[in-house]
Amino acid sequence: MLAVPFVGNVADFTNPLALHPTPSHPCSMVESHIAQLVQWLIAQRVRLLGFGIVLSIGAAYLGTQLQLDRSIEHMFAANDPILKPYRALQKNFGEHELAIAIYSDPELTSKKGLRRIQELTEQVRDIPGIVAAISLHDPPGAADFSNTGRGARLREVFSGYTHNRALDAAGIVCLLARPTEKDPPRRKTLQQLRSVINTLPHGALVGEPVLIEEAFDLLEVDGRRLNTWCTLLLLVTILACFRKIRWLVLPLVVVQMTLALTRSTLVVLDLQLSMVSSMLAAIVTVIGVATVIHVIVRYRDALSQDCEPVEAMLQVGKLLAMPVLFACLTDAAGFAALMISRVGPVHDFGLMMAIGSIMVLGSAALAVPGIVLLGNSSSTTPPATGEISLKKFLGHLLNWSNRHTRSLMWLGTIACGFAIWGCSHLERETDFTRNFREGSPLVESYQFVEKNFGGAGVWDIVLPAPEPLNKQYLETIIHLQEKILAQVPELNKAISLASVLDASVNGLANLPFGGELAIRPALSLMCVRLPEFVDAIYQSSQDGKNSQLRILLRSPERLEAAQKTHMIRQVESIAREEFPTAQITGYYVLLNELIESLLRDQWLTFGIAAVAIFLMMSVAFRNLGLALVTLIPNSLPVLLLFGAMGWIGVPVNMGAAMIAAVSLGLSVDGSIHYVISYQRSRRMGTSRAEALHSVQTTVGRAAVFATLALVIGFTTLCYSQFVPTIYFGALVSLSMIGGLVGNLLVLPILIPLVDRHK
16 A cells, blocks of 8 residues: 655744643653654664664565465465365366367368377477377377268367367367476476477467466566566656655665565465465555655755754654554555455455555664665755745645635535446456457467367366266266257357267267167277376266266357356356256356456455554544545545546456555555644644645645656556556556545545634
8 A cells, every 4th residue: 555655844843842742642652652762763773774684685585485376276265165166176087277279270181280280299298297188189080081970070079179160270188287396387388388389370379277377477577577667767766856866775675675574474474476466566665665755755854954864864753653653554454454355365465465564664664764864964955946846836736725625525526426337337357368468479379269269268067977877868968068059159169078979979869779888888999099088077986976077168268247157157057957966167167256256346345444444544543533534535536446447448357356445545644644744733733724734735745756756667567468467557556646636635625624623
């Protein structure tokens, strides 16, 4: 969450009452202890900075062990019901996942084309991590195009997998092993598989495991981009604003120290990054940079009042300790509230960011006094030309808002209605391929597969089966497949062991009485020619009571959210008419449910975070009214942002799923500084108007500097190849701008509503 920096009245530095409140005030004892702590931190600054650097180096080394958890089941709560059939599928049919390597080959039916696919299949089988590879050569007689009997029927069964109907593109079905500690990582297996298939025309590798791995690869690239170009651009902006190397080093050290401590803590707690929490560095950067800019602006102001460096740092520490403490604690409370979510990534994200928020506080305590006072120079950079104009503008902005309070309230009410209507019409994006840029190699691969093979989405129906298999049961399966294909137009393929045996015996319905005698040798032949395939779609049990059969379904990956959800529910309903215990599962189903869960929980997590933040602000302000009105300018940007997305039809994807909760804190920290500075000024006896004006004209500079630096830095994320990262960068930037406007324009006209004493 963003601690948008607000700085109190410069007069606070010269008014002794601002630093030493009267003993009768309840804050006196707390601030007295804080003053002692600040004095100790300054006195021990060299030791603390040295300790912090050594600790960070050790933490950074330990943090290298932090891993990105790429398994899809860990994205759900351990007891989520949707995982039960998936785990049963993995247990009974082997922990294998399906990917299909496809390429264009107009010569497929020629000897040259058949030899090519045979050689490719052998290369694929030699890749570590590939359990089995099935091509046109494996079904009996399928590669013999003169065979119009069993070979032709099996070609029809495997069309869409080993070849397309036009016979100008070939496919290799790959069963991927679940990586263990002894096996090569999944990404290495897929890289080797791509290196084989990409040498061919329109070579493509598709399947849900491929999508997941590609997404995680891009997230790691985005993480490195954030730690390099984003940080560099952010620091250049800070240097341009404050024109001193010291202010360049300070945010860099605080952010990197926080990241090192946070990552090492996650390693100690045996946690792993998930698809959502992979943006950990982004949020820590926001909190750390904004917190540091509080110090920079306040310290510069103190020096401008002819304070010596140590005295200035002491004053800054006394003034900032309480707001920074409560800002970080509020961040931690808001993020920790997300841990009640049943969605695994949301739960982990809340925990990790709560830890990160606390670590910002610790890093600032260790690093800030030592770096700020490094060299102990009293020289200061004169204000930038724009800084003086900015201060005047902020004063005019406050006067303008006071003159137009009624109009602003009406405008805010209308905007809320606009936002609520838009939020109710938000569209969800569950097509995982749309998480990648149009024109990227992966998207082009899926477009080729969807066009030539009928669909890249593979999922499963798991059914109970008798032991041994009999004609009646297999005919029931064939009838079920035909019914599903007839009633669910989005589906284009359903294949099972029943399909293969039906083709092998020239139609189960054509078998005479006692046809089981023909089924057994056909099954034995398939077990010899396609052993891994048979094991992957049929499992018999020794007791004959728990045998299961699997129907593989193919459907387009690039379907709208409503279509995909309706299709899955429809298939489940049809299957359970015939088999009440039928289970629908697979990567395709899990990915759809994961995104649905993330988007479904976004307003729940937003509400929970709002309650947690309200409670923390109530403690910080000791005033329920102030805590309540402070939520308004911080919630409104979130509603407006999502409302606008609903109005213009921008779908909400994984990158936006957590922004509602995160955005609330992107400006609430600034509000904490604003209100605490206002309360301090009021305790000193200033009028309400004077307090608002002094806070507005001094704190706004830091608010603008922080927002400017962070927005410029986050624009680098918009160059990502992973669309959710683009959403994240753009929405975070817009949220920070909205929070800035809310705190400088809306909050000043709301405070008088609960502070009636002029």
